[in-house]
Amino acid sequence: MELIFLGTSSAVHSKNRNHPGIVFKGFGEHILFDCGEATQKQMIFAQVSPMKISKIFLTHYHGDHILGLPGLIESMNFGGREKPLDIYGPKGIEKIATVVRSLSKENFKFEINYHEISEGTIIETEEYVIKSCRVRHNVESLAYSIEEIKKPKFLREKAIALDIPEGPLYGQLQDGNAVELEDGRIIQPEQVLGKERKGVKICYSGDTRLCEEMILFAKESDILIHESTYLIQDYDKAQQNAHSTTQDAAVVARDSNSKQLVLTHISTRYDEEFPIVEEAKEIFENTILAEDLMRIEIK
Amino acid sequence: MELIFLGTSSAVHSKNRNHPGIVFKGFGEHILFDCGEATQKQMIFAQVSPMKISKIFLTHYHGDHILGLPGLIESMNFGGREKPLDIYGPKGIEKIATVVRSLSKENFKFEINYHEISEGTIIETEEYVIKSCRVRHNVESLAYSIEEIKKPKFLREKAIALDIPEGPLYGQLQDGNAVELEDGRIIQPEQVLGKERKGVKICYSGDTRLCEEMILFAKESDILIHESTYLIQDYDKAQQNAHSTTQDAAVVARDSNSKQLVLTHISTRYDEEFPIVEEAKEIFENTILAEDLMRIEIK
Numbered sequence: 129m130e131l132i133f134l135g136t137s138s139a140v141h142s143k144n145r146n147h148p149g150i151v152f153k154g155f156g157e158h159i160l161f162d163c164g165e166a167t168q169k170q171m172i173f174a175q176v177s178p179m180k181i182s183k184i185f186l187t188h189y190h191g192d193h194i195l196g197l198p199g200l201i202e203s204m205n206f207g208g209r210e211k212p213l214d215i216y217g218p219k220g221i222e223k224i225a226t227v228v229r230s231l232s233k234e235n236f237k238f239e240i241n242y243h244e245i246s247e248g249t250i251i252e253t254e255e256y257v258i259k260s261c262r263v264r265h266n267v268e269s270l271a272y273s274i275e276e277i278k279k280p281k282f283l284r285e286k287a288i289a290l291d292i293p294e295g296p297l298y299g300q301l302q303d304g305n306a307v308e309l310e311d312g313r314i315i316q317p318e319q320v321l322g323k324e325r326k327g328v329k330i331c332y333s334g335d336t337r338l339c340e341e342m343i344l345f346a347k348e349s350d351i352l353i354h355e356s357t358y359l360i361q362d363y364d365k366a367q368q369n370a371h372s373t374t375q376d377a378a379v380v381a382r383d384s385n386s387k388q389l390v391l392t393h394i395s396t397r398y399d400e401e402f403p404i405v406e407e408a409k410e411i412f413e414n415t416i417l418a419e420d421l422m423r424i425e426i427k
Numbered sequence: 428m429e430l431i432f433l434g435t436s437s438a439v440h441s442k443n444r445n446h447p448g449i450v451f452k453g454f455g456e457h458i459l460f461d462c463g464e465a466t467q468k469q470m471i472f473a474q475v476s477p478m479k480i481s482k483i484f485l486t487h488y489h490g491d492h493i494l495g496l497p498g499l500i501e502s503m504n505f506g507g508r509e510k511p512l513d514i515y516g517p518k519g520i521e522k523i524a525t526v527v528r529s530l531s532k533e534n535f536k537f538e539i540n541y542h543e544i545s546e547g548t549i550i551e552t553e554e555y556v557i558k559s560c561r562v563r564h565n566v567e568s569l570a571y572s573i574e575e576i577k578k579p580k581f582l583r584e585k586a587i588a589l590d591i592p593e594g595p596l597y598g599q600l601q602d603g604n605a606v607e608l609e610d611g612r613i614i615q616p617e618q619v620l621g622k623e624r625k626g627v628k629i630c631y632s633g634d635t636r637l638c639e640e641m642i643l644f645a646k647e648s649d650i651l652i653h654e655s656t657y658l659i660q661d662y663d664k665a666q667q668n669a670h671s672t673t674q675d676a677a678v679v680a681r682d683s684n685s686k687q688l689v690l691t692h693i694s695t696r697y698d699e700e701f702p703i704v705e706e707a708k709e710i711f712e713n714t715i716l717a718e719d720l721m722r723i724e725i726k
Contacts, residue, residue, distance in 0.1 A: 140505055143471050147498075165498040166465035172442050191501045191530055195494075199446075199464040202490045206439055227526055231490055 129154035129276075129328060129426040131351065133392065134170035135162075136418040138357045138371070139192045142396035146170050146420055147192040150332060150353065150392075151181075152274060154426070155255045160184045161272060161332050167196035168203050174421050178203050179211075183251075185258070186217035186224070187334025188269040194224060198231045205236045212239040216260075218268045219244060245270070253277075256327075261345035263336035266370040271334050271345055276327025279304075287320045328426055331386070335393065337366065338376035346384035351424065354380055355393035360407055362395075374404055378411035392418040428453035428575075428627060428725040430650065432691065433469035434461075435717040437656045437670070438491045441695035445469050445719055446491040449631060449652065449691075450480075451573060453725070454554045459483045460571060460631050466495030467502050473720050477502050478510075482550075484557070485516035485523070486633025487568040493523060497530045504535045511538040515559075517567040518543060544569070552576075555626075560644035562635035565669040570633050570644055575626025578603075586619045627725055630685070634692065636665065637675035645683035650723065653679055654692035659706055661694075673703055677710035691717040 135146030147164020158180040331349040354377035381389035434445030446463020630648040653676035657665040680688035
């Protein structure tokens with residue numbers, strides 16, 4: 129699994145920070161979170177093919193989070209894409225669909241499915257779950273999490289002790305199904321499986337002020353990507369614009385018992401001389417600052 | 428006067444070539460021609476402030492020429508712009524206006540005037556004229572020209588010989604107005620002005636196949652910026668997609684008696700090993716290839 133930060137600025141971009149966009153690679157998929165202008169350009173530099181993006185999750189519809197969408201979709205079409213694309217976002221996604229359609233050169237050769245979602249479980253496969261949570265910005269805004277579903281260990285020695293013949297029965301038990309042996313015994317999966325294992329959990333706040341909902345939603349994240357538009361010196365601006373300070377983000381990381389905090393959505397008013405990470409570290413030590421094209425490998 | 432090439436790719440962009448956008452600096456204005464995605468990002472690198480753009484001319488409404496517009500306008504708004512913005516383009520500009528409005532975060536603090544235009548003289552000031560011409564693409568498409576209005580030289584020695592007193596009368600004559608002297612004589616401006624002078628003429632094709640209209644429109648250009656999407660080896664594609672080859676562009680430069688040809692809108696299928704300029708030079712010697720962030724100073 130890997131996270132690739134395509135853009136890490138807030139509303140005003142800079143030479144070094146593009147508008148928001150994060151790619152999650154894992155489970156045989158490339159999933160994009162937010163799609164600011166020039167996301168497709170950043171993809172060239174990050175060597176991520178637009179053709180591989182299977183799903184796009186939008187946190188909200190402010191321009192800095194969506195204006196790369198029409199161009200990205202057009203490039204997919206130019207590239208001859210045939211695979212459907214699923215786009216998820218909060219209330220109002222029909223407007224986005226209308227804009228994309230009205231800017232399109234021609235009929236696309238691939239299907240785009242727009243999903244208007246609220247909070248809850250959005251996707252559940254055998255390998256992962258994607259959930260959303262309403263957070264507190266100045267427009268309807270969602271946070272997202274991806275959690276790996278990790279099967280319990282198969283305890284081979286227990287299976288041998290139970291005289292279960294090696295072969296397909298092992299697989300069925302590992303998948304959580306009971307099996308019947310030739311001698312008539314029924315074996316329950318619990319008899320040969322270890323205890324439940326927690327998979328990797330990644331959480332992305334989108335745009336939000338500090339809120340209890342986000343703390344609950346981020347619970348036990350391995351990686352919490354949290355917006356931190358402002359430093360504490362601009363606390364008033366954060367309040368006014370319904371954004372977080374770096375210390376707000378750190379509070380969420382600490383109180384959700386997350387393992388690592390990645391600060392993103394940084395106001396470009398702060399250059400490298402500002403104590404962006406340092407302020408957060410006063411509250412939550414394991415903090416890093418996202419940079420454009422930064423990659424985090426997740427094991 | 429200066430030309431700044433922000434983007435020089437055709438529909439598919441690359442690391443080195445952004446989607447189309449050209450800034451003309453002159454006559455106290457910054458005028459933008461076309462606005463592909465990430466134009467505002469290129470402006471950062473080119474050190475052109477979005478706030479200074481007074482007018483935007485769109486050649487046509489294919490995504491690669493317009494998708495930077497909503498973001499650029501939003502950035503102008505973020506920057507506190509109050510100065511009105513004028514946007515010109517062919518039939519269908521209402522659709523663009525609707526998209527920009529529907530993607531806007533809030534009411535803009537500045538006025539945007541959309542002008543749906545056809546061919547002819549679009550703007551005429553004391554200093555310059557901007558004209559448009561319908562060209563031949565697969566959608567309604569315009570080429571644009573800017574021509575400097577250069578006043579004839581004021582022949583001081585003739586004024587002295589005519590006993591015209593130095594002072595404001597000189598200025599009035601230079602502006603093309605007749606003046607009456609104290610002794611009752613009427614002096615016509617032609618008596619003290621040199622012959623008509625041709626100002627600088629810059630012409631930009633937008634997207635077009637080779638066409639007679641463009642040759643006539645580009646007549647005597649000092650700089651002809653012409654699309655040249657394809658090399659001669661892809662002549663069929665050029666025909667099919669209503670684009671020009673580099674040699675088509677060179678034919679326009681030669682037959683319009685232009686002084687310099689700048690090739691742009693280059694398909695990113697050709698890397699630097701392809702004879703892009705060379706093929707054009709077979710027909711028109713004074714040819715250069717536009718690169719992103721290239722600047723041409725015009726004296």
